[in-house]
Amino acid sequence: xxxxxxxxxxxxxxxxxxxxxxxxxxxxxxxxxxxxxxxxxxxxxxxxxxxxxxxxxxxxxxxxxxxxxxxxxxxxxxxxxxxxxxxxxxxxxxxxxxxxxxxxxxxxxxxxxxxxxxxxxxxxxxxxxxxxxxxxxxxxxxxx
Amino acid sequence: xxxxxxxxxxxxxxxxxxxxxxxxxxxxxxxxxxxxxxxxxxxxxxxxxxxxxxxxxxxxxxxxxxxxxxxxxxxxxxxxxxxxxxxxxxxxxxxxxxxxxxxxxxxxxxxxxxxxxxxxxxxxxxxxxxxxxxxxxxxxxxxxxxxxxxxxxxxxxxxxxxxxxxxxxxxxxxxxxxxxxxxxxxxxxxxxxxxxxxxxxxxxxxxxxxxxxxxxxxxxxxxxxxxxxxxxxxxxxxxxxxxxxxxxxxxxxxxxxxxxxxxxxxxxxxxxxxxxxxxxxxxxxxxxxxxxxxxxxxxxxxxxxxxxxxxxxxx
Ligand SMILES: [Zn+2]
Numbered sequence: 001x002x003x004x005x006x007x008x009x010x011x012x013x014x015x016x017x018x019x020x021x022x023x024x025x026x027x028x029x030x031x032x033x034x035x036x037x038x039x040x041x042x043x044x045x046x047x048x049x050x051x052x053x054x055x056x057x058x059x060x061x062x063x064x065x066x067x068x069x070x071x072x073x074x075x076x077x078x079x080x081x082x083x084x085x086x087x088x089x090x091x092x093x094x095x096x097x098x099x100x101x102x103x104x105x106x107x108x109x110x111x112x113x114x115x116x117x118x119x120x121x122x123x124x125x126x127x128x129x130x131x132x133x134x135x136x137x138x139x140x141x142x143x144x
Numbered sequence: 145x146x147x148x149x150x151x152x153x154x155x156x157x158x159x160x161x162x163x164x165x166x167x168x169x170x171x172x173x174x175x176x177x178x179x180x181x182x183x184x185x186x187x188x189x190x191x192x193x194x195x196x197x198x199x200x201x202x203x204x205x206x207x208x209x210x211x212x213x214x215x216x217x218x219x220x221x222x223x224x225x226x227x228x229x230x231x232x233x234x235x236x237x238x239x240x241x242x243x244x245x246x247x248x249x250x251x252x253x254x255x256x257x258x259x260x261x262x263x264x265x266x267x268x269x270x271x272x273x274x275x276x277x278x279x280x281x282x283x284x285x286x287x288x289x290x291x292x293x294x295x296x297x298x299x300x301x302x303x304x305x306x307x308x309x310x311x312x313x314x315x316x317x318x319x320x321x322x323x324x325x326x327x328x329x330x331x332x333x334x335x336x337x338x339x340x341x342x343x344x345x346x347x348x349x350x351x352x353x354x355x356x357x358x359x360x361x362x363x364x365x366x367x368x369x370x371x372x373x374x375x376x377x378x379x380x381x382x383x384x385x386x387x388x389x390x391x392x393x394x395x396x397x398x399x400x401x402x403x404x405x406x407x408x409x410x411x412x413x414x415x416x417x418x419x420x421x422x423x424x425x426x427x428x429x430x431x432x433x434x435x436x437x438x439x440x441x442x443x444x445x446x447x448x449x450x451x452x453x454x455x456x457x458x459x
Contacts, residue, residue, distance in 0.1 A: 105249065107270075108249050108250055109228070109248045109250040109251045109253075109254050110250065110254075113227055113228055113229065114227060115229070115254060129250070131249065131250025131254060132249035132269070133249070133271065134249075135335075
């Protein structure tokens with residue numbers, strides 16, 4: 001499959017095939033004016049099949065990267081400037097997530113006040129709400 | 145400025161717990177003082193709880209503070225949509241300390257983040273209730289002379305009973321052995337059993353509540369088994385009388401055994417138990433006054449030394 005090289009922008013790679021469209025939606029790709037490439041079911045050396053997104057002219061903020069990490073841990077992010085790779089990294093879940101995810105507990109204060117949520121990473125699969133203390137599995141997590 | 149709020153005591157270290165117990169003991173010796181003369185204590189009960197509010201307000205009054213606040217959320221602007229943050233900010237400009245109870249979990253922690261004055265959590269949802277835990281610890285300490293190595297039997301609703309959860313966590317460092325006696329539907333939740341395992345706390349689960357099963361208890365902690373907690377009402381009918389403590393069940397119990405209950409009771413302790421030397425629940429409620437006097441002073445930065453050398457005691 002031929003995809004033109006990116007002059008400047010970001011590449012999200014190693015996306016599980018079933019998560020590709022969740023990520024595309026999360027990034028609101030329909031709003032981008034520059035070149036966007038979405039590919040799925042590509043052959044991969046470390047996964048059987050993978051998805052990939054290239055976005056020209058886009059550089060992610062730390063908050064956006066954290067959001068990606070919640071939906072899809074272990075994706076790889078490459079940042080390109082002037083056809084050169086300036087950064088390549090494995091996206092990982094940070095220790096603290098501020099205002100990224102929503103608490104699943106309806107009687108948690110965070111669902112009833114205009115306030116930021118705070119979650120702590122307990123292990124690779126589990127987050128814990130700072131306020132109500134309830135632990136929540138990453139796979140069930142809803143973004144704020 | 146360091147925020148001295150008390151949101152939870154579950155992670156308090158032993159020396160801090162002991163410090164508060166020692167302070168409560170000073171207040172038991174001399175409950176009436178003017179230590180807080182000129183101070184204003186606000187009691188904000190977004191969720192009504194007459195007992196807890198009266199206990200805190202009595203504690204504040206007996207220390208010479210003035211009390212403001214509300215006991216019914218319907219009377220406040222929060223029922224008109226005011227945020228918790230705005231209410232806390234407003235009251236913070238009037239009072240030196242806020243005692244608050246709220247139906248939402250995490251409300252007290254959030255309140256402590258939006259103000260510079262200390263917050264005392266008087267219960268937030270099913271989450272935490274540190275002043276109840278403190279008075280439970282004080283009652284256990286007073287009657288047993290120690291918190292170490294005790295057999296603590298928790299009976300009744302262990303699923304929703306937050307007082308038993310808070311007590312369980314705060315006993316973490318005292319090498320207790322817990323016995324959880326509850327009907328199947330109301331047994332101790334998995335997360336607390338996991339907590340026990342992670343912290344090396346011994347526990348035994350059983351459903352039988354008899355003279356024999358409680359014979360080895362140092363503390364018998366009774367809770368209400370409420371009808372509305374059951375999804376299966378047949379199950380409720382079957383077990384409702386199985387977790388009632390009767391005087392004739394006390395024949396084999398240890399000399400030092402004391403019966404605690406967070407009150408109010410409905411029918412889980414029969415009235416003939418009240419006359420037993422093991423009954424301690426009314427004293428326990430009274431201990432709440434001393435424990436709360438200690439908590440209010442602690443968040444206001446008043447030290448144990450200052451309490452011991454207090455010249456404002458009213459004899
Ligand atoms: Zn929460």
